[in-house]
Amino acid sequence: MNSTNYQHCQHAHCESGVTSNLLKYAGMDISEPLAFGIGAGIFFGHLPFVKVSGTPGTTFRTWPGTIFKQVTKTLGVKVHTQSFKSVDKAMQALDDVLATGKPVGMLSSVYYLPYLPDAFRFHFNSHNLIAYGKQNGEYLISDPVMEEVSTIKPEDLIKARFAKGFPEPKGFMYYVNEVPPTVDFEYAIKKGIKKTCFMILSPPIPWFGNNAIFLLAKKVKDYPKKLTPRKAALYLGNIIRMQEEIGTGGAGFRFLYAAFLQEAADILQKQELREFAEELTQIGDNWRNFAYSAARLMKDRKSDLVSFDELSDMLYNIGTEEKQFFERLKQVKW
Amino acid sequence: MKVNEVPQDGNNFKGSDKVKKLVYAVDKDGKYTGVNTKGWEAESFATQQAWAAVEEDLKETEQQVKEGVLSPIAYFMQKCLMDLPLLAKHVGKWQWQVKRHMKPLVFNGLPAKTLQKYADAFEVSVEELKSFGK
Structure with a gap:
């Protein structure tokens, strides 16, 4: 039993990739950047007090699950989502849906996915993937970050779906029931952009949105004073990994969002958005420069080529650029 | 990032060559497109560290x-x-x-x-x- 005409398509990011692949199968042509933008995926957050394997948490995207939810809600797609307490029920429900020929999206922990390179297998519990069938007792998996499809043994899939920790996937699965005959992309794009501007500009607290870039800049400045050289290097390394390693499409989702703005410009026939895309590409390049400089500093801990002060200044500048960028994006007249 | 600037620094650390990740870059007409990458020095340095x-x-x-x-x-x-x-x-x-x-x-x-x-x-x-x- 499988969705025989299911088309695997590689994407940069797991959640927007799964959203795009599931909707394409259901008959709605939506690219990954479009899904990411409508889903208001771009974000920034820095939580010094939430330690992820010993280093402060940094994120360049919104809370897992919100992209799929936002996209399907604004486009009027009927979906089914479900969490489970019982492993048996979760696997039975998966098999039942697959038997109807529908591909199913699931939350999983990358630690328990044997087909992924070992280098990336940490306890990260919010990875999205699609099962599109079952063959010879194994599940056929379309993982959007992979170039090709994979297979997984049921016992591994169970571990991945019921991984412990925070957040727990609890066997969460989702699939598309019905896409509407006509879709209003224009409305959805505007709504997505508005939500993004709100999420990035409005939080009055230092840990979320644009403010958090300045918070991070401040913290980085203090690293040499407050941390051992080893810890300081690990903290910096973690920012780079969140920005580049974890399927972000480059520059912590900034390029992905710029690609969205470009596509939005075509759909809405709005030249202005193309200019915004160009500007964000430049900001993304600055993020890449930051990562490159940070890596150089880590490599040679005594290096005076780049200092923590300079890294902090780079972040501060990026923060200012993004602030102006989103403030102007918010002002766009529709 | 332009298409020709997408780094291709493969090093197969812990099987990372198994995946050529997709990143987004700008082609010569200024249009965004997906490009596969073997990896980037800065990123893999952080991973290895x-x-x-x-x-x-x-x-x-x-x-x-x-x-x-x-x-x-x-x-x-x-x-x-x-x-x-x-x-x-x-x-x-x-x-x-x-x-x-x-x-x-x-x-x-x-x-x-x-x-x-x-x-x-x-x-x-x-x-x-x-x-x-x-």
């Missing part, structure tokens, strides 16, 4: 287990990249209990059922768990 730290810590813990300062639970917890809250959830205990089980004396007196829970969490046999560091 994180793993090196894990391995350094693990070696230190292994030594402490051999010296009888810590029980094998401390070693396997790190080997499986877990922290205390995560392991406690896996075995259904409080964190302070797990911490206690990291004392060799307490560990030696653990009932078979509890040992089995730990062994399951670490995906090893009870025998392997008990004999580690001896």
Whole structure:
């Protein structure tokens, strides 16, 4: 039993990739950047007090699950989502849906996915993937970050779906029931952009949105004073990994969002958005420069080529650029 | 980032060459397109550094287990990249209990059922768990 005409398509990011692949199968042509933008995926957050394997948490995207939810809600797609307490029920429900020929999206922990390179297998519990069938007792998996499809043994899939920790996937699965005959992309794009501007500009607290870039800049400045050289290097390394390693499409989702703005410009026939895309590409390049400089500093801990002060200044500048960028994006007249 | 600037620094660290990730870059007409990359020096440096730290810590813990300062639970917890809250959830205990089980004396007196829970969490046999560091 499988969705025989299911088309695997590689994407940069797991959640927007799964959203795009599931909707394409259901008959709605939506690219990954479009899904990411409508889903208001771009974000920034820095939580010094939430330690992820010993280093402060940094994120360049919104809370897992919100992209799929936002996209399907604004486009009027009927979906089914479900969490489970019982492993048996979760696997039975998966098999039942697959038997109807529908591909199913699931939350999983990358630690328990044997087909992924070992280098990336940490306890990260919010990875999205699609099962599109079952063959010879194994599940056929379309993982959007992979170039090709994979297979997984049921016992591994169970571990991945019921991984412990925070957040727990609890066997969460989702699939598309019905896409509407006509879709209003224009409305959805505007709504997505508005939500993004709100999420990035409005939080009055230092840990979320644009403010958090300045918070991070401040913290980085203090690293040499407050941390051992080893810890300081690990903290910096973690920012780079969140920005580049974890399927972000480059520059912590900034390029992905710029690609969205470009596509939005075509759909809405709005030249202005193309200019915004160009500007964000430049900001993304600055993020890449930051990562490159940070890596150089880590490599040679005594290096005076780049200092923590300079890294902090780079972040501060990026923060200012993004602030102006989103403030102007918010002002766009529709 | 332009298409021709997309780095291709493959190094196959821990199988990372298995995936050529997709990134977005601008082509010569200024249009965004997806490009596969073998990796980027800066990024893989951070990845390798994180793993090196894990391995350094693990070696230190292994030594402490051999010296009888810590029980094998401390070693396997790190080997499986877990922290205390995560392991406690896996075995259904409080964190302070797990911490206690990291004392060799307490560990030696653990009932078979509890040992089995730990062994399951670490995906090893009870025998392997008990004999580690001896």
